[in-house]
Every structure is written in C-alpha cells, then in structure tokens.
Amino acid sequence: MKRWKQIRGRIRRPDPEIRRKALRHWNNLTKPLGSLGRLEETAIRLAGITGEVVPDLSRxxxxxxxxxxxxxxxxxxxxxxxxxxxxxxxxxxxxxxxxxxxxxxxxxxxxxxxxxxxxxxxxxxxxxxxxxxxxxxxxxxxxxxxxxxxxxxxxxxxxxxxxxxxxxxxxxxxxxxxxxxxxxxxxxxxxxxxxxxxxxxxxxxxxxxxxxxxxxxxxxxxxxxxxxxxxxxxxxxxxxxxxxxxxxxxxxxxxxxxxxxxxxxxxxxxxxxxxxxxxxxxxxxxxxxxxxxxxxxxxxxxxxxxxxxxxxxxxxxxxxxxxxxPLIDGALSLAREMATFADLGLAGPAEERAQHESDS
CATH class of the missing domain: 3.40.50.10210 (Nicotinate-nucleotide-dimethylbenzimidazole phosphoribosyltransferase (CobT), large domain)
Known part of the structure; x- marks a missing residue:
C-alpha cells in the first residue's frame, strides 16, 4: 500500500469544541467583536487544528x-x-x-x-x-x-x-x-x-x-x-x-x-x-x-x-x-497576551449581547 493511503486514517478533523472555546476567548478580549478580522479567524482555525485554545507555534x-x-x-x-x-x-x-x-x-x-x-x-x-x-x-x-x-x-x-x-x-x-x-x-x-x-x-x-x-x-x-x-x-x-x-x-x-x-x-x-x-x-x-x-x-x-x-x-x-x-505569530500573541473584559471588571460585548437577547 502506498504511503498516502496509509496515512488517510490518521488525518483527524479539527476539534469543533476547541474552536468554540477559542471563539469565546477572542470575543472576551478587550476589543469590539470581530474587530481583528482575519487574524481572529486564523487563530481560531489554528486552535481547532492543534487542540489548544492558544497554541504555541514558535517552531x-x-x-x-x-x-x-x-x-x-x-x-x-x-x-x-x-x-x-x-x-x-x-x-x-x-x-x-x-x-x-x-x-x-x-x-x-x-x-x-x-x-x-x-x-x-x-x-x-x-x-x-x-x-x-x-x-x-x-x-x-x-x-x-x-x-x-x-x-x-x-x-x-x-x-x-x-x-x-x-x-x-x-x-x-x-x-x-x-x-x-x-x-x-x-x-x-x-x-x-x-x-x-x-x-x-x-x-x-x-x-x-x-x-x-x-x-x-x-x-x-x-x-x-x-x-x-x-x-x-x-x-x-x-x-x-x-x-x-x-x-x-x-x-x-x-x-x-x-x-x-x-x-x-x-x-x-x-x-x-x-x-x-x-x-x-x-x-x-x-x-x-x-x-x-x-x-x-x-x-x-x-x-x-x-x-x-x-x-x-x-x-x-x-x-x-x-x-x-509574523501575521500568524501576531494573532497568537494577541490571543495570549491581551486582557479580557473580565480582567477589567466589565462585561464583554458577547456577554452584553447575550443578556440583551435574553431580556428581549
């Protein structure tokens, strides 16, 4: 059997739960929702692939x-x-x-x-x-x-x-x-x-x-x-x-x-x-x-x-x-080092939106 057929069963799908956790993490950082655009999207995809909310890809x-x-x-x-x-x-x-x-x-x-x-x-x-x-x-x-x-x-x-x-x-x-x-x-x-x-x-x-x-x-x-x-x-x-x-x-x-x-x-x-x-x-x-x-x-x-x-x-x-x-490194550094709204004692935009939707 050729190598490409042998590895087929080893390719796992990115973890959807880790991706959701990464999205929640990004939504709670001190910035407007989605304001870092493609950097957020990239970091969230990397989280699903690696199984880590904020992976270390320095190597x-x-x-x-x-x-x-x-x-x-x-x-x-x-x-x-x-x-x-x-x-x-x-x-x-x-x-x-x-x-x-x-x-x-x-x-x-x-x-x-x-x-x-x-x-x-x-x-x-x-x-x-x-x-x-x-x-x-x-x-x-x-x-x-x-x-x-x-x-x-x-x-x-x-x-x-x-x-x-x-x-x-x-x-x-x-x-x-x-x-x-x-x-x-x-x-x-x-x-x-x-x-x-x-x-x-x-x-x-x-x-x-x-x-x-x-x-x-x-x-x-x-x-x-x-x-x-x-x-x-x-x-x-x-x-x-x-x-x-x-x-x-x-x-x-x-x-x-x-x-x-x-x-x-x-x-x-x-x-x-x-x-x-x-x-x-x-x-x-x-x-x-x-x-x-x-x-x-x-x-x-x-x-x-x-x-x-x-x-x-x-x-x-x-x-x-x-x-x-460096764009990828920057995105992961933002995820790792930015403060969250909770760090400031505030409700984040995601929490405020959820509260507004439940009140209405």
Missing part, C-alpha cells in the same frame, strides 16, 4: 522542494534550466530571498532536491531525487505514475522528520525553471478554466513567450488527457517532481496534525492535488498571499481559502508563506 519550518521540468525546452521561461541548480547552490549559501526571510522570521529552512538536473548538490541540500527532471509533457507524461508516488513519499517523509524534531507548523515552497507551466496545467485540469485565463508571465516572460507557454499547456493536456478524478495521474502527466513532493508534504502535515501555510500558485497547485487525493487534508491549509499569477486565485477558490496578503508577488521559494508567519 516553524519552510520546506523548499526543487525539481527541473522537461517542458522548459518549449521556451516557456525567461531563464535557462541551469538556473534551478544555481538557485539550489544559492539556497545552500544563504543568499536567496527565502534564506533572508527565514532568518528574519525564525523559520528553519529545509531544501530538498526531488528532481533537479544538478550534477552535484551542496551538503546542506537533502538529495531525494526521483529522477533528473521530468520529461517534456507536451510529448507525453512528465513522469510515470510510480515516480509521482515516490515524489509524494519524499514530502510525507520529510514532514514526519520535521515533526519528530519538534516543528509545529510548516510552509511549503519550490524552485524549478518551467514549473509555472506545470502548475498552470494542473490548475486548468482541476478548475476547468481556459488556459488563456490562467496563464501568467512566470519568471517575467514577454508576450511571445506567453503564447508559447499557453500552447505548451494546451498541447500537454491534449496529448496526456489527465483525468481530474485521478490526482496521481494529473501529477504524473502534467505536474512536476517538486510539485508532487509538496503535495506529499501537505498530506504528511495533515496526518501529523500540523498546519500548512501555502506560498503562491505552484504550492497551491500541489495543495489542490493533495486535497483532491485526501479531501480531509484541506482543513489544514492556510493561504498566505495572492500571487500575481492568474491561476492562483482560481485554485484558492477551489480550496475555499482566502489569502492574508496581496502584494503582487510571484517569486516562489516559499517567500509569501514565510512573510505570513
């Missing part, structure tokens, strides 16, 4: 999955495929955007190579390569079904190891030249939206490259005919090794009972595949930001998620997800 990690894409041969990126390996080296040296943000906001950075073409990896990068890059999906499947399952296992295994080390929340990000093409193809399959509506500029491609990218996605879907009812098949036919790895990370986190903060379009494509595979995993997902990539909005709608940040970012690497960490 956080960002998991960056890396892989190359055969579809890069179609001229869909502004950068050559070799940049994937160069960026992996950059992660190891601490010079990438995600390194800066992870350091700044106290997150452990874990870089995993699931399928790059790099000849040699730095010692700090975890080598779990299933194969050296996917095949060109415009001519046939990006990978075999077995390879997609192996990549899923990479994500599950890595999250389980992080949880054993004490991590209580993860963010997922990626690196792989050509992966916005694969992510958009996944979005087209799962949302049913036209490729023209979904396709963005990725690494900053010009108008002619956008046309090539759209055509590559259309051709890949036409050649492979991925079935949205078969998420493993979708990942294998038009996905990427790092995308399947992130999907596995989502499943592993849900099975371990820890929240997952998504980054942009590509990590959300992975999360959507994971949620189609095991729908109960979707309750552990949090959207960090709204990417400038048009497919992102539609996939978030499919997952029923609303992002906390809208900064027109499209970098990837997990940068938007880690930028969301």
């Amino acid at each position: 956080k990690a960002v998991l960056v999955m890396c892989g190359d894409h055969g579809v890069a041969e179609e001229g869909v990126s502004a950068y050559p495929q070799e940049v994937t390996g160069l960026m992996i080296d950059n992660f190891a040296r601490g010079g990438a955007a995600i390194n800066v943000l992870a350091r700044r906001f106290g997150a452990e950075l874990v870089v995993v190579d699931v399928g790059s073409k790099a000849k040699k990896l730095p010692p700090s990068v975890i080598d779990r390569r299933v194969r050296p890059g996917t095949a060109n999906m415009t001519a046939g499947p990006a990978m075999t079904r077995e390879e997609a399952l192996q990549a899923l296992d990479v994500g599950i295994d890595r999250v389980e190891e992080l949880v054993r080390g004490g991590v209580r929340m993860i963010a997922i990000g990626e690196m792989g030249i050509g992966n916005t093409t694969a992510g958009t193809a996944i979005a087209a399959v799962f949302t049913g939206r036209p490729v023209e509506v979904l396709t963005g500029r990725g690494t900053g491609i010009d108008d002619r490259a956008v046309l090539r990218k759209r055509e590559a996605i259309r051709r890949a879907i036409e050649v492979n005919r991925p079935d949205p009812a078969d998420p493993i098949g979708v990942l294998a036919k038009v996905g990427g090794l790092e995308i399947a790895g992130m999907a596995g990370a989502v499943l592993g986190a849900a099975a371990a009972g820890i929240p997952v903060v998504l980054d942009g379009m590509i990590s959300t494509a992975a999360a959507l595949a994971a949620a189609r595979l095991l729908p109960e995993a979707s309750e552990y997902l949090f959207a960090s930001h709204l990417s400038a990539e048009p497919a992102h909005r539609f996939m978030l709608e499919e997952l029923g998620l609303r992002p906390l940040i809208d900064a027109e970012m499209r970098l990837g690497e997990g940068t938007g997800a880690v930028l969301c960490f």
Whole structure:
C-alpha cells in the first residue's frame, strides 16, 4: 500500500469544541467583536487544528522542494534550466530571498532536491531525487505514475522528520525553471478554466513567450488527457517532481496534525492535488498571499481559502508563506497576551449581547 493511503486514517478533523472555546476567548478580549478580522479567524482555525485554545507555534519550518521540468525546452521561461541548480547552490549559501526571510522570521529552512538536473548538490541540500527532471509533457507524461508516488513519499517523509524534531507548523515552497507551466496545467485540469485565463508571465516572460507557454499547456493536456478524478495521474502527466513532493508534504502535515501555510500558485497547485487525493487534508491549509499569477486565485477558490496578503508577488521559494508567519505569530500573541473584559471588571460585548437577547 502506498504511503498516502496509509496515512488517510490518521488525518483527524479539527476539534469543533476547541474552536468554540477559542471563539469565546477572542470575543472576551478587550476589543469590539470581530474587530481583528482575519487574524481572529486564523487563530481560531489554528486552535481547532492543534487542540489548544492558544497554541504555541514558535517552531516553524519552510520546506523548499526543487525539481527541473522537461517542458522548459518549449521556451516557456525567461531563464535557462541551469538556473534551478544555481538557485539550489544559492539556497545552500544563504543568499536567496527565502534564506533572508527565514532568518528574519525564525523559520528553519529545509531544501530538498526531488528532481533537479544538478550534477552535484551542496551538503546542506537533502538529495531525494526521483529522477533528473521530468520529461517534456507536451510529448507525453512528465513522469510515470510510480515516480509521482515516490515524489509524494519524499514530502510525507520529510514532514514526519520535521515533526519528530519538534516543528509545529510548516510552509511549503519550490524552485524549478518551467514549473509555472506545470502548475498552470494542473490548475486548468482541476478548475476547468481556459488556459488563456490562467496563464501568467512566470519568471517575467514577454508576450511571445506567453503564447508559447499557453500552447505548451494546451498541447500537454491534449496529448496526456489527465483525468481530474485521478490526482496521481494529473501529477504524473502534467505536474512536476517538486510539485508532487509538496503535495506529499501537505498530506504528511495533515496526518501529523500540523498546519500548512501555502506560498503562491505552484504550492497551491500541489495543495489542490493533495486535497483532491485526501479531501480531509484541506482543513489544514492556510493561504498566505495572492500571487500575481492568474491561476492562483482560481485554485484558492477551489480550496475555499482566502489569502492574508496581496502584494503582487510571484517569486516562489516559499517567500509569501514565510512573510505570513509574523501575521500568524501576531494573532497568537494577541490571543495570549491581551486582557479580557473580565480582567477589567466589565462585561464583554458577547456577554452584553447575550443578556440583551435574553431580556428581549
């Protein structure tokens, strides 16, 4: 039996009673009801997931999955495929955007190579390569079904190891030249939206490259005919090794009972595949930001998620997800440290409303 099937029974629903207790707690803090908006909503969801009214999520990690894409041969990126390996080296040296943000906001950075073409990896990068890059999906499947399952296992295994080390929340990000093409193809399959509506500029491609990218996605879907009812098949036919790895990370986190903060379009494509595979995993997902990539909005709608940040970012690497960490930390600090109306010897708005309703 494959790992994703083995963990299915371990994914529990968030605790509704703890969520109610968290809501009561927020309603009794010294502020108007609901005045902290999405921060309250986020903290209450985290309470249900963790089973704690005010959880301690100080141990956080960002998991960056890396892989190359055969579809890069179609001229869909502004950068050559070799940049994937160069960026992996950059992660190891601490010079990438995600390194800066992870350091700044106290997150452990874990870089995993699931399928790059790099000849040699730095010692700090975890080598779990299933194969050296996917095949060109415009001519046939990006990978075999077995390879997609192996990549899923990479994500599950890595999250389980992080949880054993004490991590209580993860963010997922990626690196792989050509992966916005694969992510958009996944979005087209799962949302049913036209490729023209979904396709963005990725690494900053010009108008002619956008046309090539759209055509590559259309051709890949036409050649492979991925079935949205078969998420493993979708990942294998038009996905990427790092995308399947992130999907596995989502499943592993849900099975371990820890929240997952998504980054942009590509990590959300992975999360959507994971949620189609095991729908109960979707309750552990949090959207960090709204990417400038048009497919992102539609996939978030499919997952029923609303992002906390809208900064027109499209970098990837997990940068938007880690930028969301201080918002989450702030929400939990408010829940932990704010005074209640009872502390001031006053009835809170929730109590006053309940008294008014009983009097009438």
